[in-house]
Every structure is written in structure tokens, then in C-alpha cells.
Amino acid sequence: MQHVRNFGRQILLIIISVISLYPTWFMLSTALKPLAYYTLNPAGLPHHVTLDNFFAVLHNWPLLEWMRNSLIVTIVTVFVSTVICLMAAYAIVFGRGFGRESLFRTNIALMAIPPAALLIPMYTLMVTLHLINSLPSVMIFYTGLLVPFSVFFFVNFFREIPLELIEAAYMDGAPHRKILRKVILPISGASTITLVIVNVIFVWNELLVALVFLQSNSARTLMAGLALYQGRYVTNDPLMMSASFLSILPLLVLYVFGQRFFVRGLTAGMGK
Amino acid sequence: MAPVLVAIGLVFGYSFVEVARYSFYVGSAGQLTYVGTANYRELFQDPQFITSMFNNFKLLLVVPIVTALALALALGINTTFRGVRQYRAIIFLPYILPATAMGLSFSYLLQGNGVLDSLLKAMHLPFLIHDWLGSPSWVIFSIGGVIGWQQFGFGVVVFSAALLSVPGETIEAARIDGANWWIVQWKILIPQIRRIIQFFVILEAITVISSVFTYVYVLTAGGPAYSSSVMEFYIYQNGFENGSIGIASAAAVVLLAVASVFIAFYIWVRARAAKGSA
Numbered sequence: 390m391q392h393v394r395n396f397g398r399q400i401l402l403i404i405i406s407v408i409s410l411y412p413t414w415f416m417l418s419t420a421l422k423p424l425a426y427y428t429l430n431p432a433g434l435p436h437h438v439t440l441d442n443f444f445a446v447l448h449n450w451p452l453l454e455w456m457r458n459s460l461i462v463t464i465v466t467v468f469v470s471t472v473i474c475l476m477a478a479y480a481i482v483f484g485r486g487f488g489r490e491s492l493f494r495t496n497i498a499l500m501a502i503p504p505a506a507l508l509i510p511m512y513t514l515m516v517t518l519h520l521i522n523s524l525p526s527v528m529i530f531y532t533g534l535l536v537p538f539s540v541f542f543f544v545n546f547f548r549e550i551p552l553e554l555i556e557a558a559y560m561d562g563a564p565h566r567k568i569l570r571k572v573i574l575p576i577s578g579a580s581t582i583t584l585v586i587v588n589v590i591f592v593w594n595e596l597l598v599a600l601v602f603l604q605s606n607s608a609r610t611l612m613a614g615l616a617l618y619q620g621r622y623v624t625n626d627p628l629m630m631s632a633s634f635l636s637i638l639p640l641l642v643l644y645v646f647g648q649r650f651f652v653r654g655l656t657a658g659m660g661k
Numbered sequence: 662m663a664p665v666l667v668a669i670g671l672v673f674g675y676s677f678v679e680v681a682r683y684s685f686y687v688g689s690a691g692q693l694t695y696v697g698t699a700n701y702r703e704l705f706q707d708p709q710f711i712t713s714m715f716n717n718f719k720l721l722l723v724v725p726i727v728t729a730l731a732l733a734l735a736l737g738i739n740t741t742f743r744g745v746r747q748y749r750a751i752i753f754l755p756y757i758l759p760a761t762a763m764g765l766s767f768s769y770l771l772q773g774n775g776v777l778d779s780l781l782k783a784m785h786l787p788f789l790i791h792d793w794l795g796s797p798s799w800v801i802f803s804i805g806g807v808i809g810w811q812q813f814g815f816g817v818v819v820f821s822a823a824l825l826s827v828p829g830e831t832i833e834a835a836r837i838d839g840a841n842w843w844i845v846q847w848k849i850l851i852p853q854i855r856r857i858i859q860f861f862v863i864l865e866a867i868t869v870i871s872s873v874f875t876y877v878y879v880l881t882a883g884g885p886a887y888s889s890s891v892m893e894f895y896i897y898q899n900g901f902e903n904g905s906i907g908i909a910s911a912a913a914v915v916l917l918a919v920a921s922v923f924i925a926f927y928i929w930v931r932a933r934a935a936k937g938s939a
Binding site for chain 2: 395398401402405406408409410411412413415416419431432470473474476477480484486492495496497498499501502503504505506507508509510511512513514529530532533534536537540590593594596597600601612615616619626629630633634636637640644648651652655656659
């Protein structure tokens with residue numbers, strides 16, 4: 390009986406795993422097929438493996454430019470938001486400023502605000518500032534969007550740190566800036582990586598804002614570029630799938646090496 | 662502290678005020694004309710907006726389905742056996758992948774006579790064959806299916822983690838009292854992780870109300886006609902393709918109002934959870 394149950398469970402898990410992986414596998418296998426072969430047999434295994442589709446998108450599409458843009462936007466946005474939120478969370482948990490608790494509560498309420506609702510005012514603001522089609526436009530918007538969850542995340546983490554640790558250092562005359570660097574940062578490594586990964590995923594994957602703010606071909610991020618080329622290359626699925634696969638490759642690599650950080654970070658909205 | 666206040670003030674505070682203001686005007690940013698509540702009246706007479714809003718509500722159906730399936734699987738694999746971690750990692754993967762790229766892949770899989778239809782044909786299930794993205798009555802559910810595919814692994818991981826934290830003694834005690842597997846699941850494990858289930862349901866509801874633009878844009882661009890449009894897509898189309906800032910802003914205010922109901926609910930559940938654990 391136990392054997393039957395285990396066997397059934399294995400079969401079920403294999404089926405679910407296939408469903409989970411198939412769209413990614415389809416992307417890769419299509420990318421490896423010549424167009425003529427794909428047209429005849431879209432679902433089959435790639436018998437005539439070719440890398441031509443990858444070379445074609447890398448050469449003929451501005452894919453490398455989009456990648457560079459995505460990379461710059463992701464690094465700058467995640468770095469800035471992580472640093473400012475770390476400091477703000479420190480002030481909320483260990484500071485004595487007025488309104489700390491209400492700032493924390495405001496952050497919780499803002500965590501789930503739909504970006505689409507903020508899009509029009511932010512767009513007109515970027516037009517006024519002449520930032521449309523330049524990367525800082527999305528960086529500013531993304532940084533703001535990342536703040537609520539990041540502050541929430543760091544506050545919850547800092548609240549686990551024993552207050553005596555901070556007070557002892559403070560009594561010894563260390564300024565808050567120094568406590569943050571010498572006491573807090575060394576024990577925040579894993580948490581910071583976790584938050585960085587959550588924010589990287591958000592920025593790397595975001596479409597709506599990038600689509601609206603970055604309209605010139607060379608200014609686009611990967612996701613905006615992909616979405617806009619979709620209409621243009623409707624007849625060449627292998628090219629679209631090659632570019633798509635290249636866009637998810639960095640995430641797949643990160644996931645293989647840092648899976649536990651992904652899981653911990655993305656499920657952090659649940660508790661507390 | 663200051664940089665965070667500036668960021669919040671600009672992206673949220675400023676935007677809230679401005680979007681509310683724009684919703685009472687027509688014209689472009691330079692020359693706005695005050696029209697009172699005309700945009701709202703027009704909005705609720707526009708069949709595309711009504712369809713968009715109802716599509717968001719239809720997508721709410723994804724929430725109980727994903728919750729039930731993910732919970733069932735999490736309960737089923739709530740033991741240590743060989744490969745459980747690998748399976749969990751595979752099942753979680755869709756959740757981190759960009760909806761744009763995965764949506765592109767799904768658009769080929771789901772198109773009429775696409776891979777899914779060929780598979781159904783091969784399995785001798787011809788009555789299930791559909792033009793998944795081309796039929797106005799099916800399309801929003803196909804989009805819901807893709808969303809569910811992406812959210813499922815998130816649910817499994819969230820529930821699995823919660824189940825691991827249920828103390829083993831509680832389960833042992835029930836077993837000794839003669840409770841069978843089903844009773845343990847229904848009477849002990851599910852009630853113990855009730856709060857996590859509530860959190861998950863609310864967060865998923867917020868997701869399908871307020872961040873499904875990418876799926877719609879990539880899979881159907883709102884079509885056929887506007888049968889798969891959602892509120893976010895309506896805002897995008899009116900604000901940036903038709904240049905109707907006023908209408909788009911009124912739609913944004915409605916979206917905010919709907920989202921706020923769920924956000925308020927989220928805050929309420931958090932407050933109760935905090936009280937319960939203290």
C-alpha cells in the first residue's frame with residue numbers, strides 16, 4: 390500500500406514537473422530549430438540542432454543593447470533602493486524619530502498598489518523632466534515601487550536583532566552610521582541577498598513601465614524590446630524564442646545557484 | 662530616512678494626487694479642460710471598460726483553483742522523500758520567470774492548431790480542441806490558465822514551508838487518538854496554516870486585479886476585439902495609444918479603489934495575525 394502511494398506520488402510529481410518546465414523547454418527547443426523544420430514539427434525534438442537563430446537575433450536585433458539597458462537599470466535601481474531602504478529600516482526600528490510606526494504602516498499599505506494606476510502622472514512628470522526614452526525615467530519609478538516591500542522586509546529582519554546589541558554599541562559612543570556599518574551589515578548578508586534577488590526579478594521582468602517610458606529602439610529594456618518585436622516577427626517563432634530564451638537565461642543561472650534566496654525572499658510577504 | 666520619504670512622496674503621493682486631478686479633466690498635459698465627473702460617466706458607459714473590469718473579476722476564479730491545487734500538492738508532499746527538494750525547485754521555477762517571455766512561449770503553444778491542440782488531438786480528445794486565444798468567450802480563461810500556471814509553484818512553496826512549521830507532536834497526538842490521514846489533514850494541518858492560506862488568497866487576489874497587464878499584452882493585446890482587456894490594459898490603451906489622459910486617469914482611480922478594498926483586507930488579516938501570535 391505504501392509502495393503504491395509512493396509510486397503514485399512520483400508519477401504525479403513528474404507530470405507536474407513536465408507541465409512546469411514545458412514552456413521553457415519549448416522555448417529552447419524552438420530556438421534550436423531551423424524555421425523550416427519548426428514549421429513542420431513545432432513540438433518535436435530538435436533533430437537538426439542549430440545556433441543560427443541565436444546568432445541572428447544577436448546580430449540583427451538590438452538585443453545586446455536591450456540586455457545592457459536591462460542590466461544597467463537593474464543594477465542601479467536595486468542598489469539604490471536597497472541602500473536607502475536599509476537606512477530607513479534602521480531608523481524605523483532603532484531610531485527615535487517621530488512617526489516611525491506610521492511610516493512602516495504606510496509602507497505595508499503601499500506594497501500592493503498597482504503600478505498601472507501611477508503610470509499617467511509619472512509619465513507626464515518624465516515628459517516635463519525630458520527623461521522619456523532615457524534609462525533614469527524607469528530607474529526613478531522602479532526605485533519608488535521597490536521601496537515599500539524593501540522597507541517592510543528590512544524592518545521585519547531588524548526586529549529580530551536584540552536591541553541590547555545596538556544599545557551597547559551606542560553606549561560605547563558609536564554613532565548610528567557606524568553601528569549600521571559595523572554591527573548591522575555583517576549580520577545582514579543573507580537577508581540583503583534575499584531582498585536583492587526579489588528586487589532583481591521585479592526589475593528585470595517588468596514590462597508596462599518600460600514599454601511606456603522607453604519608446605526608442607535603442608533605449609528599450611529586454612522585456613519591452615521582446616514585447617514590441619513580437620508583432621514585427623510574427624512569422625518567425627524560432628527567432629522570438631531565441632531572444633526570449635536569452636532574456637530568461639540570467640535568471641535561470643541565478644536560480645540554479647541561489648534557489649534558497651529566491652524562495653525565502655518571494656515568500657516573505659506572508660508572515661508578520 | 663529622507664531618500665525613502667522622497668521616493669514614496671514622488672512615486673506614490675504625487676501620483677495619487679495627480680491621477681485624481683487628471684480624472685476630472687480632458688485634453689493633454691499642456692492644455693487641460695475641467696469637465697467634472699464626465700470622465701467617470703463616460704467610463705461606466707464604455708462597454709470596453711465594463712468588459713475589462715469584469716475580466717479582472719473573472720480572473721479572481723484563478724485564486725481558489727490555484728489555492729486548492731497548491732494546497733493539495735503541498736499536503737501530498739509534506740514528508741521527506743528522495744527528490745522532494747528538486748521537485749519543489751522545479752515547480753517553483755515558473756514563478757520567477759518573466760511573464761513577457763513565458764507569455765510569448767504560451768502564445769505559440771495555445772494558438773489555434775498549436776501545440777496544445779495537436780496534443781489534444783493525439784490524445785483523442787477532439788472536443789477539447791479550441792482556438793484558446795482567438796475565441797472571445799474562452800480567451801480570458803486561457804489567460805487565467807497561464808497566470809495560474811505561474812502562481813501555482815508559489816502556492817506550493819508557501820504552503821510547504823508553513824506545513825513544515827506545524828509541530829510534529831500535534832500530529833502524533835492525533836494519530837495516537839486514532840485519527841486517520843484525512844482527519845489529520847482536515848482537522849489539524851489545514852487549520853494550523855489557516856493564516857498563511859488567508860495571506861496567499863489575498864495576495865493572489867491583489868495580483869489578478871492589479872498586475873496582469875503583461876499576460877494580456879503579450880498573449881492577446883486585449884483581443885479578439887477587446888474581449889480579453891483588463892483594467893490595466895484599458896489604462897494603457899486610453900492613456901498611451903488614444904491619448905485620452907482623463908479617461909485613463911478615471912480608470913486608474915477605479916482600479917485604485919478596487920485594489921484598495923483588497924489591500925484593506927490584507928492589512929486587516931495582518932493585524933489579526935499579529936494579535937494572534939502575540
